[in-house]
Amino acid sequence: MIDYIKGEIAELTPTRVVVETAGIGYSIEISLQTYAALENCKQAKVYIYHHIQSSSDVELFYGFATQDERALFTQIIGVSGVGVNTARMILSTFSADEFRNAVVAEDVNLIKSVKGIGLKGAQRIVLELKDKIVKGSDTPSQEIFSAAAQRNVVAEEAAAALLMLGFSKPNIQKAIQTILKRTPTAKVEEIIKSALQML
Numbered sequence: 001m002i003d004y005i006k007g008e009i010a011e012l013t014p015t016r017v018v019v020e021t022a023g024i025g026y027s028i029e030i031s032l033q034t035y036a037a038l039e040n041c042k043q044a045k046v047y048i049y050h051h052i053q054s055s056s057d058v059e060l061f062y063g064f065a066t067q068d069e070r071a072l073f074t075q076i077i078g079v080s081g082v083g084v085n086t087a088r089m090i091l092s093t094f095s096a097d098e099f100r101n102a103v104v105a106e107d108v109n110l111i112k113s114v115k116g117i118g119l120k121g122a123q124r125i126v127l128e129l130k131d132k133i134v135k136g137s138d139t140p141s142q143e144i145f146s147a148a149a150q151r152n153v154v155a156e157e158a159a160a161a162l163l164m165l166g167f168s169k170p171n172i173q174k175a176i177q178t179i180l181k182r183t184p185t186a187k188v189e190e191i192i193k194s195a196l197q198m199l
Helices: 032-038 067-077 084-093 096-104 119-129 151-164 169-182 188-198
Strands: 004-013 016-021 024-029 043-053 058-064
Touching (some): 004 151, 032 043, 032 058, 032 188, 067 084, 169 188
């Protein structure tokens, strides 16, 4: 079992990081939380969850900047009917503390605002996780791009991330236009988080 991979960041997007170590580049799926933690780094230590899709024998690495986020991820996918993609979507929509607080507060409406989670799914998450979750954890700062980032570059990166998360291009463009009209200086993470609430 791989616990973590440590090495040079060869490639980084809001949904994926490639970490090179010993001449091997490991492609690792990540959340916005981890992207935010790695965005200004040249080296990374990424904690790994090794996922094997039994139906197709596809192997994927899901990576996390902290052990706390990985622990929360494994708790989330332990909920009946919640898969790895939904878990990553949750951790891209909320910080670890925001999600824990929502579960503890039984805020079903907030939880079901995540793409792919309906009312029953949100209720099941609360039911199965409330007793397991302890409030208060170290969540990496979620500041993404510097103020000098050009608006079109920010929009393109946000759009690419949303496409990879399964949203349609026309809906993404409409959402990003609305967000940038309202907040012209919005950063990548702010655009993506706002779009996740709209799409």
